[in-house]
Amino acid sequence: MNVEYRMEEIQLEAFPHIQVQHLTVAYGGHVALDDISIDIPERCITAIIGPSGCGKTTLLKSFNRLIDLQDEVTVKGRILIDGEDIYDPRTDVSALRKKMGLLSQRPQVLPMSIYDNVAYGCRIHGIKSRRTLDKIVERELRSASLWEEVKDRLRSPAARLSIGQQQRLCLARGLAVEPEVILGDEPTSALDPLSAERIERKFLELKKDYAIVLVTHIIRQARRLADYVIFLYLGKLIEHGPADEVLNRPKHAKTRAYLSGHFIEDASP
Amino acid sequence: MDVRKLRDSLARRSMFTLSVAVLSLSFLMALGLYQRSRPVLDRISLRELLFSTLWQPAQGHFGLGAFIAGTLWVTAIAMAIAIPLSLLTAIYLSEYAHRRTRDLAKPVVDLLAGISPVVYGVWGVVAVVPLVRDHLMPFFSARFPFFPFRSDNFTGYCALSGGIVLALMISPIIISVTDEVLRTVPQAIREASLSVGATRWQTVKHAVLRKARIGITAAVILGLSRAFGETMAVLMVCGCAMRVTPHSVFDAAYPLPALIANTYGEMMSIPLYDAAVLMAALVLFAVTTLFNMAGWGILLRFESGDM
Numbered sequence: 001m002n003v004e005y006r007m008e009e010i011q012l013e014a015f016p017h018i019q020v021q022h023l024t025v026a027y028g029g030h031v032a033l034d035d036i037s038i039d040i041p042e043r044c045i046t047a048i049i050g051p052s053g054c055g056k057t058t059l060l061k062s063f064n065r066l067i068d069l070q071d072e073v074t075v076k077g078r079i080l081i082d083g084e085d086i087y088d089p090r091t092d093v094s095a096l097r098k099k100m101g102l103l104s105q106r107p108q109v110l111p112m113s114i115y116d117n118v119a120y121g122c123r124i125h126g127i128k129s130r131r132t133l134d135k136i137v138e139r140e141l142r143s144a145s146l147w148e149e150v151k152d153r154l155r156s157p158a159a160r161l162s163i164g165q166q167q168r169l170c171l172a173r174g175l176a177v178e179p180e181v182i183l184g185d186e187p188t189s190a191l192d193p194l195s196a197e198r199i200e201r202k203f204l205e206l207k208k209d210y211a212i213v214l215v216t217h218i219i220r221q222a223r224r225l226a227d228y229v230i231f232l233y234l235g236k237l238i239e240h241g242p243a244d245e246v247l248n249r250p251k252h253a254k255t256r257a258y259l260s261g262h263f264i265e266d267a268s269p
Numbered sequence: 270m271d272v273r274k275l276r277d278s279l280a281r282r283s284m285f286t287l288s289v290a291v292l293s294l295s296f297l298m299a300l301g302l303y304q305r306s307r308p309v310l311d312r313i314s315l316r317e318l319l320f321s322t323l324w325q326p327a328q329g330h331f332g333l334g335a336f337i338a339g340t341l342w343v344t345a346i347a348m349a350i351a352i353p354l355s356l357l358t359a360i361y362l363s364e365y366a367h368r369r370t371r372d373l374a375k376p377v378v379d380l381l382a383g384i385s386p387v388v389y390g391v392w393g394v395v396a397v398v399p400l401v402r403d404h405l406m407p408f409f410s411a412r413f414p415f416f417p418f419r420s421d422n423f424t425g426y427c428a429l430s431g432g433i434v435l436a437l438m439i440s441p442i443i444i445s446v447t448d449e450v451l452r453t454v455p456q457a458i459r460e461a462s463l464s465v466g467a468t469r470w471q472t473v474k475h476a477v478l479r480k481a482r483i484g485i486t487a488a489v490i491l492g493l494s495r496a497f498g499e500t501m502a503v504l505m506v507c508g509c510a511m512r513v514t515p516h517s518v519f520d521a522a523y524p525l526p527a528l529i530a531n532t533y534g535e536m537m538s539i540p541l542y543d544a545a546v547l548m549a550a551l552v553l554f555a556v557t558t559l560f561n562m563a564g565w566g567i568l569l570r571f572e573s574g575d576m
Contacts, residue, residue, distance in 0.1 A: 064464055066460055066463065066464065069456070069459070069460070069463075071367075071368045072368075094463075094466045094467065094468050095466065097463055097464050097465070097466045098465060098466025099466075100464070101464065101465075102460065102461075102464035104457055104460060104461065105457075106457065108455070108457040108458055108460070108461040109461075110458065110461060110462065110475075110476050110479075110480075111458075111476070111479045111480040112479065120462070120465060120467075120475070121465030121466060121467070124465060124466060124467045124471055124475075125466060170461070173461075173465065174464070174465065176465075177465050177466060
């Protein structure tokens with residue numbers, strides 16, 4: 001009950017940006033997410049945690065409908081963003097994805113120059129003016145603290161950057177189209193500790209303006225960043241609530257087992 | 270010595286020898302062709318052989334110009350048809366089609382790639398030649414009486430027929446390779462592009478094709494090389510009229526491979542004839558090699574730019 005109360009407190013502070021209602025996702029016969037209902041608060045970092053194959057990434061990618069790309073996927077239930085059901089057939093999927101910036105597991109630079117990577121989304125959405133693009137590119141690269149490192153070689157291929165720089169470039173590319181929500185799919189898992197820390201700091205800055213949803217398998221990262229935690233296990237929502245609540249005083253035996261590093265099978269319900 | 274080690278060294282040596290043998294075969298072929306065409310090269314300048322269009326073996330004139338022009342012309346028409354056709358099909362199969370459609374279409378495409386050229390040739394004679402003769406040629410020649418449509422060849426046996434048949438022959442190869450190449454593009458590239466709000470087509474055009482362009486170039490070169498050397502189809506539908514440099518897609522053309530297949534072994538009583546035909550083979554060999562090398566040169570430059 002205590003948890004419920006705290007949840008309401010957070011919701012009062014902020015309008016829930018993403019509302020998931022009875023979401024069930026299946027790939028062919030395999031149910032990846034089973035009847036998930038949850039509200040994701042605005043201007044917070046929400047961490048989705050759980051063991052591999054629990055549906056973390058599926059939940060994340062259902063927010064920008066990237067799961068549409070999977071073969072034989074069926075989605076039941078609703079996801080409301082700004083009060084609109086994104087699985088409504090009338091939804092403009094490109095516009096939805098523009099709203100939801102994605103930072104993927106391995107930095108995925110596009111096969112073009114550093115400049116063109118950042119300008120990519122803006123050009124897609126019809127910005128042609130050289131001066132506007134220059135301004136956006138500089139602003140976003142500065143904001144991703146990459147400008148000083150690359151300002152003299154904006155025309156060179158993005159693939160030549162280090163992995164850590166590439167991930168910051170991807171962040172700049174995502175922010176250049178001014179999204180409302182940032183989705184991170186284990187965005188630091190391929191990075192060295194220093195680059196990972198830079199991304200984490202950046203996230204803490206960004207949460208002032210954005211709702212951030214972060215999939216992570218690093219519990220310490222969830223402790224460092226998250227305001228709100230969702231624990232999934234085998235496609236089921238086991239527990240969710242304010243970070244302090246879920247991470248320090250988990251109510252459910254499975255959550256306790258996962259957080260303390262035990263096999264979940266061993267946990268008594 | 271240990272038997273296992275002996276076998277290992279034996280295997281390595283025999284494989285090395287075989288590889289060297291296979292690789293040196295192409296050099297030997299070039300050398301052999303050069304040796305056998307020496308007689309004509311000694312008498313007639315290379316310039317006359319390559320650029321003169323006068324082919325009168327009985328009078329000792331062996332200009333290959335018309336045949337080289339015919340080869341280039343038919344290949345160009347074939348590529349103009351095949352490249353857009355194949356790329357769009359491959360893009361559809363790999364990026365848009367449902368998995369089941371793809372699983373069904375892919376074996377059919379591979380099957381088409383394996384059909385004997387003579388079957389395409391026969392199909393060209395019974396289907397493409399009448400189509401060109403009865404519909405395309407009268408229509409285009411009357412409405413657009415200028416290059417490259419004006420012609421007085423009403424038979425239907427022409428460069429365009431050859432180009433259409435060749436295009437359909439090489440398309441399955443280009444489709445198959447391009448589709449494989451597109452499938453090696455990481456899904457994450459598409460996700461990265463889609464997630465800034467790009468449409469599917471924008472994603473294909475700006476991200477996927479860019480990432481795959483090296484492989485696609487290779488696929489096109491593969492098709493081009495095949496079109497260049499293909500004999501049977503062009504022999505059957507191109508018209509093969511002597512001493513004609515095609516000025517229109519509806520003119521007859523006489524590509525090099527058709528010349529070689531048609532005449533080698535015949536009319537050997539004419540002096541220098543066989544040397545001249547082998548010279549034609551050497552030219553074909555050289556041009557194909559050149560195209561391949563140019564293609565791979567482009568690829569290497571792309572790769573060193575590590576885009």
